[in-house]
Structure formats: C-alpha cells, structure tokens
Amino acid sequence: MAQRARKAARELATLPTGVKNGALIGMARALEERSDDIIETNKLDIASARASGVSSAFLDRLTLNPARIEGMVQGLRQVASLADPVGEIISSRVRPNGLKVQRVRVPLGVIGIIYESRPNVTVDAAGLALKAGNAVILRGGSEAISSNVRLVQILCQASSKAGIPDHAVQLIETTDRQAVYELLKLDDYLEAIIPRGGPELIELVRKNSTVPVIAHGKGLCHIYVDEAADLRMALSIVLNAKVQRPGVCNALETLLVHQAITQEFLPQVCDRLSRAGVEVRGDRKVCQVVPQALEASEADWETEYLDLILAIKVVSSLDEALGHISQYGSGHSEAIVTSNQSNAKRFLQEIDAAAVYVNASTRFTDGGEFGLGAEMGISTQKLHARGPMGLQELTSYKYIIYGNGQVRG
Amino acid sequence: MAQRARKAARELATLPTGVKNGALIGMARALEERSDDIIETNKLDIASARASGVSSAFLDRLTLNPARIEGMVQGLRQVASLADPVGEIISSRVRPNGLKVQRVRVPLGVIGIIYESRPNVTVDAAGLALKAGNAVILRGGSEAISSNVRLVQILCQASSKAGIPDHAVQLIETTDRQAVYELLKLDDYLEAIIPRGGPELIELVRKNSTVPVIAHGKGLCHIYVDEAADLRMALSIVLNAKVQRPGVCNALETLLVHQAITQEFLPQVCDRLSRAGVEVRGDRKVCQVVPQALEASEADWETEYLDLILAIKVVSSLDEALGHISQYGSGHSEAIVTSNQSNAKRFLQEIDAAAVYVNASTRFTDGGEFGLGAEMGISTQKLHARGPMGLQELTSYKYIIYGNGQVRG
Numbered sequence: 015m016a017q018r019a020r021k022a023a024r025e026l027a028t029l030p031t032g033v034k035n036g037a038l039i040g041m042a043r044a045l046e047e048r049s050d051d052i053i054e055t056n057k058l059d060i061a062s063a064r065a066s067g068v069s070s071a072f073l074d075r076l077t078l079n080p081a082r083i084e085g086m087v088q089g090l091r092q093v094a095s096l097a098d099p100v101g102e103i104i105s106s107r108v109r110p111n112g113l114k115v116q117r118v119r120v121p122l123g124v125i126g127i128i129y130e131s132r133p134n135v136t137v138d139a140a141g142l143a144l145k146a147g148n149a150v151i152l153r154g155g156s157e158a159i160s161s162n163v164r165l166v167q168i169l170c171q172a173s174s175k176a177g178i179p180d181h182a183v184q185l186i187e188t189t190d191r192q193a194v195y196e197l198l199k200l201d202d203y204l205e206a207i208i209p210r211g212g213p214e215l216i217e218l219v220r221k222n223s224t225v226p227v228i229a230h231g232k233g234l235c236h237i238y239v240d241e242a243a244d245l246r247m248a249l250s251i252v253l254n255a256k257v258q259r260p261g262v263c264n265a266l267e268t269l270l271v272h273q274a275i276t277q278e279f280l281p282q283v284c285d286r287l288s289r290a291g292v293e294v295r296g297d298r299k300v301c302q303v304v305p306q307a308l309e310a311s312e313a314d315w316e317t318e319y320l321d322l323i324l325a326i327k328v329v330s331s332l333d334e335a336l337g338h339i340s341q342y343g344s345g346h347s348e349a350i351v352t353s354n355q356s357n358a359k360r361f362l363q364e365i366d367a368a369a370v371y372v373n374a375s376t377r378f379t380d381g382g383e384f385g386l387g388a389e390m391g392i393s394t395q396k397l398h399a400r401g402p403m404g405l406q407e408l409t410s411y412k413y414i415i416y417g418n419g420q421v422r423g
Numbered sequence: 424m425a426q427r428a429r430k431a432a433r434e435l436a437t438l439p440t441g442v443k444n445g446a447l448i449g450m451a452r453a454l455e456e457r458s459d460d461i462i463e464t465n466k467l468d469i470a471s472a473r474a475s476g477v478s479s480a481f482l483d484r485l486t487l488n489p490a491r492i493e494g495m496v497q498g499l500r501q502v503a504s505l506a507d508p509v510g511e512i513i514s515s516r517v518r519p520n521g522l523k524v525q526r527v528r529v530p531l532g533v534i535g536i537i538y539e540s541r542p543n544v545t546v547d548a549a550g551l552a553l554k555a556g557n558a559v560i561l562r563g564g565s566e567a568i569s570s571n572v573r574l575v576q577i578l579c580q581a582s583s584k585a586g587i588p589d590h591a592v593q594l595i596e597t598t599d600r601q602a603v604y605e606l607l608k609l610d611d612y613l614e615a616i617i618p619r620g621g622p623e624l625i626e627l628v629r630k631n632s633t634v635p636v637i638a639h640g641k642g643l644c645h646i647y648v649d650e651a652a653d654l655r656m657a658l659s660i661v662l663n664a665k666v667q668r669p670g671v672c673n674a675l676e677t678l679l680v681h682q683a684i685t686q687e688f689l690p691q692v693c694d695r696l697s698r699a700g701v702e703v704r705g706d707r708k709v710c711q712v713v714p715q716a717l718e719a720s721e722a723d724w725e726t727e728y729l730d731l732i733l734a735i736k737v738v739s740s741l742d743e744a745l746g747h748i749s750q751y752g753s754g755h756s757e758a759i760v761t762s763n764q765s766n767a768k769r770f771l772q773e774i775d776a777a778a779v780y781v782n783a784s785t786r787f788t789d790g791g792e793f794g795l796g797a798e799m800g801i802s803t804q805k806l807h808a809r810g811p812m813g814l815q816e817l818t819s820y821k822y823i824i825y826g827n828g829q830v831r832g
Contacts, residue, residue, distance in 0.1 A: 028772060107794050113783055115793050120775075122805050201629065205805045220610065224629045226636065226806040247828040254830030362823050363437060366529075374522055374826025383831070384524050384822065385516050396531050396614050396819035397635040398807035410805035413793065414771050417783025419656040421663035422792070 015151055016203035018181035019124040023149040025179040027121050031098040034145055037176035038094035041141065042087045044172035045165075049083050055164040056133065063131075063157045071261035071321045075131045076158055086137040089388035093141045096387045099405045100147045114416040119409045121147030123205040126197050127390070128153045128219060130211040133161040138388045139208075140169050140183045146408035149182050151204070153197060155211075156189035163187060198223040205410070208403075210391045212318075228398055230391035232318045233263030233346035235376045238335040238361070240352035241272040245279050247373060248351040252283055254375040255349070257290045261320050263392060264347050264369075264379040268315060268325045270335045276303050276328055284326075292322045299328035315342045332357050336364050343367060345394050347376040368394060368401035424560055425612035427590035428533040432558040434588040436530050440507040443554055446585035447503035450550065451496045453581035454574075458492050464573040465542065472540075472566045480670035480730045484540045485567055495546040498797035502550045505796045508814045509556045523825040528818050530556030532614040535606050536799070537562045537628060539620040542570040547797045548617075549578050549592045555817035558591050560613070562606060564620075565598035572596060607632040614819070617812075619800045637807055637816075639800035641727045642672030642755035644785045647744040647770070649761035650681040654688050656782060657760040661692055663784040664758070666699045670729050672801060673756050673778075673788040677724060677734045679744045685712050685737055693735075701731045708737035724751045741766050745773055752776060754803050756785040777803060777810035 026034075045052065056078040063076055102119040109115060125148050129135045136152060143150040154162040166185040174180065186193050198207060201224040209219040210230035219227055237255055239248045255266035271279060276299060284294050284304040294300075295314050296307040307326070314325040315338070329335045339348055349371035350361040358372045369379040379402065381389025386404030393399045399407035435443075454461065465487040472485055511528040518524060534557050538544045545561060552559040563571040575594040583589065595602050607616060610633040618628040619639035628636055646664060648657045664675035680688055685708060693703050693713040703709070704723050705716040716735070723734040724747070738744045748757055758780035759770040767781045778788040788811065790798025795813030802808045808816035 027775075109792070109794060113787060113792075123775075220633045226804060228806070244828070250828060250830055258831055366532075367821065369822040369824060371824045372826060374824055374829040375831055377831040378522060378824065378829065379822075383518070383522075385518060395635060397637070400819050401822045410809050412776065413778040413788075413810045415778060415780045415783055415787065417781060417787075419653070419659060420783040420787065421659055422667055422784055422786035 015181075015184050015186070016124065016200045019149040019151055019184060020203050022179045022181040023121065023123045023147075026144070026147045026149060026182055027100070029147065029178070033177045034098065034147075035094040037173040037178045038090050038141055038145060040172040040176045041169050042090040042094075044168045045083060045087050045090070045137065048168050049080060052083060052161070052164055052168070053078055053080070056161045058160045059158050068157070069321060072131055074261045076133070078133055078161060082134060086134050089138055089382070090141045092382070092387045093145050093405070096145065096405060098145065099409050104411055111420050112418065113420050116414045117411050118414050119411050122408060122410050124149045124151065124203055125408065126151045126153070126200070126204050126207040126225065128194060128197070128207065128209045128211070128215065130155040130215065131157050133158045133165060135210060136162050136165045136185070137169065139390055140166070142388055142390050142405060142408060144173070144178065144182060146405050148408055151184050151186065151197065153186040153194060159187070159189055194218070195222060198225060201225045206398075208391055226398075228393050228403070229395050230263075231346070231394035232344045233265070233392070233394070234267050234316070234318045234342060234344040235264060235347045235349075236268045236270055236339050236343060237266055237349045237351065237376065238270040238329070238332075238339070239272060239275065239279060240332065240350055240354060240357055241274040242354035242357065243275070243351040244353055245275065245282070248279065249283055249286060251349070251351055251373070251375045253286055253290065255377055256287065256292055256324050257322065258377055260322050263318075264376050265320070266324065266376055267318055268327065268342065270327050270329050270338060273299070273328050273330050276300075280304050280326070287324060290322070292324050294324055294326060296326045297328060300326045318344070332360060336361070339365060346392065347371065347379040349374065349376050368392065424590075424593050424595070425533065425609045428558040428560055428593060429612050431588040431590040432530065432532045432556075435553070435556045435558060435591055436509070438556065438587070442586045443507065443556075444503040446582040446587045447499050447550055447554060449581040449585045450578050451499035451503070453577045454492060454496050454499070454546065457577050458489060461492060461570070461573055461577070462487055462489070465570045467569045468567050477566070478730060481540055483670045485542070487542055487570060491543060495543050498547055498791070499550045501791070501796045502554050502814070505554065505814060507554065508818050513820055520829050521827065522829050525823045526820050527823050528820050531817060531819050533558045533560065533612055534817065535560045535562070535609075535613050535616040535634065537603060537606070537616065537618045537620070537624065539564040539624065540566050542567045542574060544619060545571050545574045545594070546578065548799055549575070551797055551799050551814060551817060553582070553587065553591060555814050557817055560593050560595065560606065562595040562603060568596070568598055603627070604631060607634060610634045617800055635807075637802050637812070638804050639672075640755070640803035641753045642674070642801070642803070643676050643725070643727045643751060643753040644673060644756045644758075645677045645679055645748050645752060646675055646758045646760065646785065647679040647738070647741075647748070648681060648684065648688060649741065649759055649763060649766055650683040651763035651766065652684070652760040653762055654684065654691070657688065658692055658695060660758070660760055660782070660784045662695055662699065664786055665696065665701055665733050666731065667786055669731050672727075673785050674729070675733065675785055676727055677736065677751065679736050679738050679747060681744075682708070682737050682739050685709075689713050689735070696733060699731070701733050703733055703735060705735040706737060709735045727753070741769060745770070748774060755801065756780065756788040758783065758785050777801065
C-alpha cells in the first residue's frame with residue numbers, strides 16, 4: 015500500500031488545480047447521491063457499537079445522519095473552493111551575489127492518518143490531503159469499519175473518474191492492530207503520521223513511530239470566569255462550551271471561577287447545567303454554595319470526560335487559574351471571560367495552548383470556524399502545525415535557487 | 424536539567440528583544456576576548472582526535488582557528504541584528520461572527536540538540552535558540568567535549584550578565600551515551616530534538632525518541648551536467664562544490680554527466696579534480712574516457728564521502744539523471760547545470776529535495792547564504808522545517824481569539 019501511495023503521491027504533486035477541484039466536486043456529488051446507502055451502512059456500525067455497550071458520546075461521534083453527510087459534502091466543496099497551496103512562492107530573495115532564492119510550497123508526500131470513531135474524518139482527510147497534493151493511507155477505528163469502507167469506495171470511484179491516480183486514497187481494511195505497528199515503521203514511504211484519538215492512541219503512536227508524528231491529542235479545555243466577567247456572557251459561553259457537543263475535543267471539561275463571584279454565579283450556572291443534563295463535580299467551595307454538586311477528586315482535574323460531566327473549581331486569583339491550567343491543561347483550547355483588559359492580556363500571553371480565547375466559547379477551535387476550510391485535525395503539539403490543520407499545514411516547501419554560475423568563496 | 428530548562432524557557436518566552444540582543448552581543452564580545460583560550464582548549468580535542476586516527480575531514484570539522492571563531496562571533500552579531508520572530512502576527516482574520524482570529528508566533532520551548540564534531544554548532548545553536556526565546560540542552564560529540572565545555576562557560580557567563588535566566592543554555596557534560604537515550608524520552612519537557620550528524624546518529628534518534636525530531640540528516644548531493652551546459656560554468660561549479668570544503672553536508676558527492684559531452688567535459692574536469700587532490704571513481708563509461716579513474720561500485724552511489732573523493736556517472740538523458748537522484752539522493756541539495764530552460768524547469772519541479780539549484784554550487788545551502796542569519800542546521804525531512812533552519816524555524820505559533828460573547832450554533 016505504501017509503495018502504491020508513494021507512486022500516486024509523485025503524480026499528485028504535479029496535478030493541475032483544476033483536476034483536483036473537479037475530483038473534489040465529483041466526490042461531494044457522489045456522497046450526496048449515495049447518502050441513503052451510507053446511512054444504512056453506518057447503522058451496521060452503530061448496532062455493533064451499541065451492542066458492545068459504548069458511551070452515548072461515543073455513539074454520537076460514530077453516527078452519520080443526513081445533516082452530517084451534508085456537512086462532509088459542504089466540506090469537500092469548500093476545500094475545492096480554497097486556493098491551491100501547492101506551488102505558492104512563500105518567499106523570494108535575491109542575494110548580494112545574484113542568487114535568487116525562492117521558498118516554494120510542495121506537498122508533503124504520503125500521510126498516514128490513524129483515527130477513532132468519527133467516520134467524517136475519512137472524508138475530510140481524503141479531501142484535504144488530495145487538494146494539498148498528498149496521498150493518504152487511512153486507518154479508522156474498528157467500530158466504524160463498515161462506514162469507512164463504503165465512504166472510501168464512493169470517494170475513490172468518483173476521484174478516479176475525475177483523473178486522480180489510483181491509490182491516492184487508501185483505507186487499511188483489516189482491523190488487526192498489527193497493521194498500525196507496521197504503518198508506524200514505514201519511514202521510507204511516509205512523511206507524516208497524524209494520530210487522532212485518546213491519550214492511549216497518541217502514546218502508542220509516539221512510542222512506536224519512526225515516521226514524524228503530528229498528534230491530534232486530547233482536549234482538556236478550561237474556561238476561567240474572572241472576577242471582572244460579564245456573568246450573562248459567562249453563563250452563555252460555559253453552557254455552549256459544555257453542552258452544545260460534549261463528545262468533541264474542544265468542549266469544556268473544567269470550569270474555573272473567581273472566588274469573588276461564587277455566590278452570584280455558581281448557583282445560576284449549576285442550575286442551568288443541571289437542567290441541560292450535566293453532572294457537576296466541584297471542589298469543597300463549590301459544594302458549599304451548590305449542595306447538589308458531587309465532590310471532585312484529583313482525577314477530575316485530569317479527565318477529558320467527552321460527556322455531560324463538568325469539573326468546577328473556585329480560584330482565588332488569575333494567577334491560581336493560570337497555575338491550574340498550566341498544570342492540567344492539554345494545550346488545546348483555553349478561555350477567559352473577563353472585561354478586564356490587563357487580565358485578558360496576561361491570559362493570552364501566559365497560557366501555552368494552541369488556541370487561547372477572550373470572551374468566546376472554546377467550541378470555535380476548528381479549521382472551518384477559523385477560516386481554513388475543512389480540517390485534518392487539531393494539533394496539540396508545537397512542531398510543524400499547531401491547532402486546526404488545514405491545507406497549508408499539510409504541505410512542506412523546498413528552496414529553488416536560480417544562479418548564473420555562482421560558486422562559494 | 425530538563426526541568427531547569429523548562430523554567431528558563433518560560434522566562435525566555437516573554438523576555439524583551441533588547442535583553443536578548445544585548446546578551447547575544449555580550450556573548451560575541453566574550454568569545455572574541457577569550458579567543459586564545461578557546462583555541463588552546465580546542466587543541467586538546469584535536470590532539471586526542473588525531474591520536475585516535477580520525478580522517479582529515481573529521482579533523483577539519485573539529486578545528487577552531489581565529490577565522491572560525493570570528494565566524495561564530497559574526498554569526499551571533501548577525502542573529503542580534505535580525506528581527507525578533509516572537510510575537511509576530513502571522514495572520515489575522517475577522518470571521519463573519521465577529522471573532523478576531525490571530526496567529527501569533529511563539530517560541531517552541533525547550534529544544535535538545537545532538538551533534539557531532541563541529542564545535543561552532545554549540546555557539547550557533549545557543550544564539551539562535553536564545554533569540555527565538557527557547558532554552559536549549561546541547562549534547563555535542565565526545566571528541567569536542569573540552570571545546571564545548573569552554574564555549575558554553577563563556578556564553579553563559581556573558582548571557583547571565585545581560586539578564587538571561589540561568590539554564591537557558593545547558594551542555595550535557597558527560598560523554599556517556601546513556602544520557603542521549605534519557606534525553607530522547609523527555610517528551611514532557613522537550614518540544615523538539617534536532618540531531619545533526621551521520622546516518623547512524625539520525626537512525627538512533629528516530630528509533631528511540633518520543634520527542635518530535637527535526638533531523639539534520641546526510642547530504643548526498645548531486646550535480647547533473649546537462650547536454651546543454653556551459654562547460655566552463657560546469658567545471659567551476661563542480662570544483663567548488665567538491666573541493667571548497669569537502670567535509671560538510673552540502674558538498675558534492677556524485678557527479679552525473681550527459682553522455683553527449685563526455686569526451687569534451689570528462690577529461691577536463693577529472694584533470695582539474697586530480698590536481699585538487701580528488702580521487703575519482705567512475706562508472707565504466709567514465710573509465711573509458713578517463714583511464715586514471717577507479718571503477719565505482721554500487722556502494723559509491725550510496726556514500727556520503729565527506730572527503731576528497733567523487734563518484735561520476737554518465738547518463739543518457741535528463742530522465743536517467745532524475746531517476747538516479749530519486750534513487751540515491753538524500754533530499755538535501757541537488758543541482759543542474761544547463762542552458763536549456765525546459766530541462767531546468769523539469770529538474771526544479773521533479774527533484775524532491777530541500778534545495779534545488781540551477782547553475783550554482785550546492786555549497787550555498789546554508790542559513791547565512793540564504794539570508795536567514797546563522798543556522799541551527801539543515802533539515803532533510805519535510806515536517807516543520809526543510810532546508811536551513813533559522814530563527815523562524817525554531818518557533819511555533821498559537822491562535823489568539825478575541826470575542827464578545829460568541830457561542831457556537
């Protein structure tokens with residue numbers, strides 16, 4: 015598979031933009047036309063997952079419905095509408111000796127993507143990789159295998175008709191874990207591995223990969239409601255970040271509240287959270303103000319629930335909030351709600367995370383919301399790409415140097 | 424060491440540009456003032472290395488002399504004169520919902536650098552890392568240990584006086600290899616490991632590191648002299664790329680010559696190479712035209728000599744040259760000498776290397792020559808950075824999002 019991908023990648027690297035866009039639009043149309051078929055196939059995966067007793071958040075991530083298929087279709091069309099990153103001249107300098115040194119954007123080559131339950135990743139990854147001129151080898155979660163096989167079939171038929179080389183998009187169809195270990199050693203063929211999933215997956219990949227890794231790691235996201243916050247705004251942001259889609263990595267997991275506003279804010283927010291079905295686990299101060307809250311343990315500060323559970327802690331200062339986030343945050347998305355500009359500025363400067371917010375929901379950490387088009391994932395490391403990965407983040411560059419006989423003195 | 428580095432990195436991240444520049448200038452002055460001391464210390468390393476019978480190219484890389492110290496001093500001054508990359512707003516978008524999404528450049532954090540014999544790397548790495556707001560842990564080659572200890576002492580004294588936190592630059596002073604294995608597992612503290620050295624070192628690092636790696640790998644560089652080349656230009660470029668400094672990664676290792684010009688070009692170039700002390704190893708066609716050439720074996724096409732040896736092969740076409748480079752090249756620097764623009768264009772597009780040249784010596788692949796200031800190394804991989812790594816390549820970014828209560832619908 016990797017050899018075939020490499021061959022495809024060489025052809026993809028010089029493919030005209032029009033051919034790539036035509037393929038993306040064809041792929042979108044094919045998904046639309048085969049929507050019922052995809053949903054029927056997805057039901058097989060849902061039934062098996064339900065039988066094995068997975069969480070409701072897991073089932074939510076696995077589920078495809080007309081709206082989510084339409085989301086994938088729109089994603090592909092949006093990627094088609096974005097500028098082709100390949101060939102962009104990033105910089106151009108003429109040196110004193112007359113050498114013209116250009117930095118030109120090129121595809122990465124072959125990318126491996128290892129992901130868990132969300133089948134929409136299959137489509138987003140294939141579309142973005144194709145537009146950026148890369149071949150991909152996909153390895154989805156075993157729970158979504160029927161959905162993924164069907165999606166890749168549909169995508170490949172459509173892309174092939176549009177002139178995309180065979181093997182540009184390949185799916186590992188075995189669910190045997192040994193295939194992952196083999197993939198991670200293919201540094202002669204793959205330029206990058208992107209793991210998307212829980213901490214165990216990320217650690218397995220980091221420990222075993224000789225291919226460079228861009229990890230889409232966990233999102234243990236915090237919101238700090240400052241003493242100087244607009245509490246109506248804080249309420250709306252906290253509710254949105256926790257309940258709008260709890261099963262995803264940019265959802266809120268721990269709420270930090272300044273002690274000066276506990277009496278006013280905590281009862282309100284906990285009441286609204288409860289009514290939305292959220293279980294609240296608070297530190298002692300929270301439990302004093304909100305009797306129905308459960309007592310949080312140390313493990314709660316370290317847990318990405320991905321479910322309707324929220325840990326809440328009262329802090330005595332911005333410094334304590336910064337310290338808590340520095341200790342427990344996963345470097346994904348962190349927000350402050352405040353009207354105090356100097357507190358906002360300190361938070362933005364001192365928090366070391368991919369996305370740092372003032373007065374907005376952490377749920378916006380997303381390639382589409384940031385204006386990058388569909389996304390390949392959200393990097394929680396600092397190398398190569400950080401935060402949402404769009405087209406640019408799936409490319410590299412080379413230097414092209416034009417001379418007229420220059421030698422080095 | 425890693426914990427201390429992390430603490431230093433947090434302070435470095437918000438240090439004003441003026442403090443960093445003052446430190447760099449102080450470090451440069453200290454090296455100038457202690458030049459004799461450094462050269463005397465370096466003699467200890469040279470004597471031990473000579474006693475253990477290393478190659479002349481190795482001794483060359485190990486040697487410090489007044490000119491090379493002046494080179495390091497100028498490097499630090501140039502880095503001081505470059506714009507501070509930290510805090511740069513890379514992009515700024517206002518989204519339809521009013522969110523202002525900025526991408527802001529930030530330091531990586533703590534970087535580990537593992538290198539072999541060249542002690543100037545100690546100074547270049549410390550200077551660049553400091554300017555980009557990073558702490559570094561350096562691990563130089565055991566052969567240069569005395570030189571490196573002295574250099575780091577001098578640099579740290581000077582930087583400390585200028586207000587740089589302690590432990591911003593640290594050197595691993597043991598030459599025990601176990602220290603390298605431990606360093607490679609410190610993914611809780613280090614953001615990146617940059618190995619610079621031979622293929623064994625790179626492989627050891629790739630296989631054992633859980634920290635993301637940016638490899639400064641080998642440079643098996645080719646020059647292809649096309650049928651349509653200006654042969655005087657070709658002669659001058661080939662000689663420069665091979666003999667001006669044979670012990671470095673951007674030096675020429677394999678020359679490819681179009682068959683139509685063998686009779687005219689090969690005797691000339693081999694004569695000039697011989698007079699410069701270069702041993703020529705040619706394929707059968709080369710040996711027919713140049714009787715004094717030794718016969719090349721398969722191993723010669725795969726070898727980075729880093730010495731006064733050159734492999735030469737006759738090719739029947741541009742395609743054969745592209746095929747040979749694709750098979751044996753290391754993705755570092757590749758050049759074509761030609762007056763044929765369409766051949767030049769194909770070479771630039773199809774060669775997959777960090778630096779691709781038309782009509783210039785491969786010796787220019789260097790941060791200084793490309794206008795980046797001093798360099799941290801030359802990446803031979805495609806992730807994060809490719810080719811010479813200057814200041815920008817030692818940074819990451821974060822997204823900063825300003826809202827006024829936005830929630831996701």
